[in-house]
Amino acid sequence: MPIAYLPAERIFHLRSRDVSYVLKVLSSGLVAHLYFGPRLRSDSLTSLLSHFDKRHPADVNQADYAGELDILPQEYPSFGLSDFRSPAIEVRNSDGSSLVDLRYATHVITPGKPRLSGLPATYVEDTEEADTLELVLVDALTGLEVRLLYSAFRDHPAIARSVRIVNRSNAALRLERVLSSSLDFKLVGWDVVSLSGTWARERHYQRQNLASGSFSIESTRGASSHQQSPFLALLRPDTSEEHGPAYGFSLAYSGNFLAQATVDQFRTTRVLMGINPFDFSWLLEPGEQFQAPEVICVYSRDGLGALSRSFHDLYRSRLARGRYRDVERPILVNNWEATYFDFDADKIESIARAGAEAGIELFVLDDGWFGKRDRDNSSLGDWVVDSKKLPRGLRDLAERINRLGMKFGLWFEPEMVSPDSELYRAHPDWCLHVPNRHRTEMRNQLVLDVSRPEVRNHVVDAVCRVLESAPIAYVKWDMNRPLTEMGSAALPAERQREIAHRYVLGVYEMMERVTARFPEILFESCSGGGGRFDAGMIYYMPQAWTSDDMDPAERLKIQWGTSLVFPACSMGAHVCSSPNHTTARITPLETRAAVAMSGVFGYELDLTKLDVEERTTIKQQVARFKEIRRLVQFGDLYRLRSPFQTEEGAWSFVARDKSEAFVMYVSIRCEPNPPVTVLPLAGLDPAADYAIEGTDQRFGGDQLMYAGLAVPRLTGDLRSKTWRLRRVSPAR
Ligand code: DGJ
Numbered sequence: 001m002p003i004a005y006l007p008a009e010r011i012f013h014l015r016s017r018d019v020s021y022v023l024k025v026l027s028s029g030l031v032a033h034l035y036f037g038p039r040l041r042s043d044s045l046t047s048l049l050s051h052f053d054k055r056h057p058a059d060v061n062q063a064d065y066a067g068e069l070d071i072l073p074q075e076y077p078s079f080g081l082s083d084f085r086s087p088a089i090e091v092r093n094s095d096g097s098s099l100v101d102l103r104y105a106t107h108v109i110t111p112g113k114p115r116l117s118g119l120p121a122t123y124v125e126d127t128e129e130a131d132t133l134e135l136v137l138v139d140a141l142t143g144l145e146v147r148l149l150y151s152a153f154r155d156h157p158a159i160a161r162s163v164r165i166v167n168r169s170n171a172a173l174r175l176e177r178v179l180s181s182s183l184d185f186k187l188v189g190w191d192v193v194s195l196s197g198t199w200a201r202e203r204h205y206q207r208q209n210l211a212s213g214s215f216s217i218e219s220t221r222g223a224s225s226h227q228q229s230p231f232l233a234l235l236r237p238d239t240s241e242e243h244g245p246a247y248g249f250s251l252a253y254s255g256n257f258l259a260q261a262t263v264d265q266f267r268t269t270r271v272l273m274g275i276n277p278f279d280f281s282w283l284l285e286p287g288e289q290f291q292a293p294e295v296i297c298v299y300s301r302d303g304l305g306a307l308s309r310s311f312h313d314l315y316r317s318r319l320a321r322g323r324y325r326d327v328e329r330p331i332l333v334n335n336w337e338a339t340y341f342d343f344d345a346d347k348i349e350s351i352a353r354a355g356a357e358a359g360i361e362l363f364v365l366d367d368g369w370f371g372k373r374d375r376d377n378s379s380l381g382d383w384v385v386d387s388k389k390l391p392r393g394l395r396d397l398a399e400r401i402n403r404l405g406m407k408f409g410l411w412f413e414p415e416m417v418s419p420d421s422e423l424y425r426a427h428p429d430w431c432l433h434v435p436n437r438h439r440t441e442m443r444n445q446l447v448l449d450v451s452r453p454e455v456r457n458h459v460v461d462a463v464c465r466v467l468e469s470a471p472i473a474y475v476k477w478d479m480n481r482p483l484t485e486m487g488s489a490a491l492p493a494e495r496q497r498e499i500a501h502r503y504v505l506g507v508y509e510m511m512e513r514v515t516a517r518f519p520e521i522l523f524e525s526c527s528g529g530g531g532r533f534d535a536g537m538i539y540y541m542p543q544a545w546t547s548d549d550m551d552p553a554e555r556l557k558i559q560w561g562t563s564l565v566f567p568a569c570s571m572g573a574h575v576c577s578s579p580n581h582t583t584a585r586i587t588p589l590e591t592r593a594a595v596a597m598s599g600v601f602g603y604e605l606d607l608t609k610l611d612v613e614e615r616t617t618i619k620q621q622v623a624r625f626k627e628i629r630r631l632v633q634f635g636d637l638y639r640l641r642s643p644f645q646t647e648e649g650a651w652s653f654v655a656r657d658k659s660e661a662f663v664m665y666v667s668i669r670c671e672p673n674p675p676v677t678v679l680p681l682a683g684l685d686p687a688a689d690y691a692i693e694g695t696d697q698r699f700g701g702d703q704l705m706y707a708g709l710a711v712p713r714l715t716g717d718l719r720s721k722t723w724r725l726r727r728v729s730p731a732r
Helices: 046-051 303-318 345-358 393-403 422-426 453-469 493-517 535-540 552-562 589-596 612-634 701-707
Strands: 003-006 011-016 019-025 031-038 089-092 103-111 130-139 144-153 158-167 173-185 191-198 201-209 213-218 231-235 246-252 257-263 269-275 282-284 289-291 294-300 332-334 362-365 407-412 474-477 522-525 543-545 571-575 600-603 636-641 648-654 660-667 677-679 689-692 698-700 709-711 719-727
Touching: 003 103, 003 130, 011 130, 011 144, 011 158, 019 046, 019 144, 019 158, 031 046, 031 173, 031 294, 158 173, 173 246, 173 294, 191 213, 191 552, 201 552, 231 257, 231 269, 231 303, 246 257, 246 269, 246 303, 246 535, 282 289, 282 493, 294 303, 303 636, 332 345, 345 362, 345 393, 345 612, 362 474, 393 407, 393 453, 407 453, 453 493, 493 522, 493 535, 522 535, 552 571, 552 589, 552 648, 571 589, 589 612, 589 660, 589 719, 600 612, 612 648, 612 660, 636 660, 660 677, 660 709, 689 701, 698 701
Parallel strands: 332 362, 332 600, 362 407, 407 474, 474 522, 522 543, 543 571, 571 600
Antiparallel strands: 003 011, 011 019, 019 031, 089 173, 103 130, 130 144, 144 158, 158 289, 158 294, 173 269, 173 282, 191 201, 191 231, 213 257, 231 246, 246 294, 257 269, 636 648, 648 660, 660 719, 677 709, 689 698, 689 719
């Protein structure tokens, strides 16, 4: 059992692969957090309390901490007693007070891991894979029950945490804050890593030293956002890609979130994560429950690289679901940047034909196929094919594409409505709005109030009707604006601040229904590029569009940052045209492909406009990617040179059994008369020799890792080089 309970000391020792997580019920019933880090042998760990408490160790267990909760590392801190740090929970009680006093009531340890009702979460396929501790804390006066859930994984260095609140009283309570996890760390001096950016510049790596006070990131936009990602890592100042301790916290949630790291007066660092309390309030009637989303906490003793590989393994195999989870993803061509809204069936078929000739496997018809959508100012909500552009309908087009030997995919934006649409004219109250207030349009559209079951039913029916009407093998589920005027015509005044979370629950319910009904379809989520690229989405859709920016110089950074948490098989990565539509940068086709080959590879340009040489190159690229696809999408990623610290970017994918590797290097800016660039590789078998494809060179894995690989001179900006390595001698 990965979870041990020591009744004498009332200690719970959760053991995941290589990791221990320890908590203790004190004599007062308060629950202290004792440890999270490399695996410990002993269960008898009460002495760890003295790391926080100066009293004689013999007295520590008897202390009730009344008046001094500020020094106690707690599992689920509240406010109103003597812990003055940010709490995990805040409640308005029926008497108007906000005091919450949680004490241990009972616990249960069960094999396996329960699903979270209505929310995405990591899962197990066999009860042997994890144990779950459910720790029940109660506020005896108000009847508030807090159930802390912890799952320890046998095969992953991860602990999944979530919280369920139950109102056991006779009066309504108002939840003002229900964070999913709180963790207090003793060691002094942490760096915090976050992933920040904006549209076309998502998830840039950002690292800074934590000093006394708070560091926090959040979203208030209704989606997890382009601006901040629901992820934080804590590193020791000398932790690097390959060395040193690293903790990662990733929230499986796609809406407003808060992630915060606070260093207090005694230099304890508290990391909090969960639904953003800002503009959140939830009325909990007697007997009702509230389930908060899951935080996945991962520990690595071997740097940020190993932390990422652990997230990749877990998310690839026990967060993503469905038929495509373990399957190599089709190479696609998407018409968005090729045509925007200006296409007809013949144009689409011509692009698809060029794609088929290159060996591309899937054609994706993007925005503009429905209603009268010749611009972005109409028809969202009217999911009926545009008979001007596609007079013979979707089935005919899909079959034409199928006859070319390609599958057919389709774009939707199900959560939105255009004011100029039949749907809006029929149901003007179906969008998020506040009565008598202006409805803010962004990209000329409004957001459907999917907290309402009738709206969800309509959307699901409309999408399913289209999916049934033609042989559709792939869906891109887009979402192109943040939420404003967050109000619902269907909720009473006292529940209006529930809307942001109810919206997310509504999206999840729709995604569950549509994906369950069409298990053969590959789904990709999207939000104006990577505005909702989070662990919540990966549960429903195994891949996501990483960014609208396909310029390889930008993508190096975006994909590097995204790879901190998410595996290559989840990252949509396409070759664009040059000059790039976002940056106007001119880049070699070879480099665009080298970078895009580190994800779910595809093209997004008008293939019919390429010359013969370019078409031949694309054919070779497609063939090349088919050879390395399994390695990239299901191998181990090693980040080798950071585009955030150098004018270069490099990473590699290494097979699990170390039998092969694919290395990608880009020189972003050419330096005149430069020294020879040497790239130390990582993750190879030091005892084996590797042959470099296309050459007669062979090197020891040790040499390639410790001395490095010499990069040939590359002249010009944004030049790239890739290598394929094959093990030629067995490990000794
Ligand atoms: C935003 C997406 O990120 C793009 O790829 C494209 O699908 C457009 N929306 C279409 O409106």
